[in-house]
Amino acid sequence: xVQVVESGGGLVQAEGSLRLSCAASxxxxxxxxxxxxxxxxxxxxxxVATISRSGxxxxxxxxxxxxxxxxxxxxxxxxxxxxxxxxxxxxAVYYCAAKTSLGLxxxxxxxxxxxxxxxxxxxx
Numbered sequence: 001x002v003q004v005v006e007s008g009g010g011l012v013q014a015e016g017s018l019r020l021s022c023a024a025s026x027x028x029x030x031x032x033x034x035x036x037x038x039x040x041x042x043x044x045x046x047x048v049a050t051i052s053r054s055g056x057x058x059x060x061x062x063x064x065x066x067x068x069x070x071x072x073x074x075x076x077x078x079x080x081x082x083x084x085x086x087x088x089x090x091x092a093v094y095y096c097a098a099k100t101s102l103g104l105x106x107x108x109x110x111x112x113x114x115x116x117x118x119x120x121x122x123x124x
Contacts, residue, residue, distance in 0.1 A: 002026050002113050006096045009118030012086055018120060020081040022096030024113075029077040030054075033099040036070060036081045037108055038092035038120075045095070047106040049081060059104050064090075086122045093117040 008020040020036070035050040049060045049070040058070050069082040079096060097111035105111070 002098075004096050004098055004113045004115040006094065006115040006118040009094060009120045011121045011123060014086060014088060014122055014124050016086050016122070017082070017084045018086065020083065020094055020096075020118060020120070022079045022081075022115060024077045024079075024098060026077070026098075028100075030074040031100070033102070033104055034070075034072060034079040035097045035099060035105070035111055036079075037095045037097060037111075038090075039095070039117075040089075040092040043092075045108055047108070048094070050099075050104045050106065051079065052104060053102075057104060059106065061106075083120070086120075088122050088124055091120060091122045093119050 003025040005023050036048040037045050038048050039045040051058045051070045055072045067085045072079040095117045096115040098113040099111045
């Protein structure tokens, strides 16, 4: 059974940094497009970032561009989200997701496997 597990969330002050990690239990990790989404209380789940199978292509939401960096290590079956210059509005549950078909996507419905989420809280 495929599992996607996030870690690294927590409480951080505004302008601080956090690094989220996501581990996938699958032999075909290198064939997956990976993405990060987030959901704040009372809001819909929104796209944050995505990375191609090889890691050479990435796309970011405008709200995090220049502050967040997505990366992956196919040998370790890991994907990361480095979050810098955090703002209060970044507070949310962050989800790692796997897309088994080819190509980047900003749409949550295109992703097949999801983690349970990790809470990120940014205080002022």
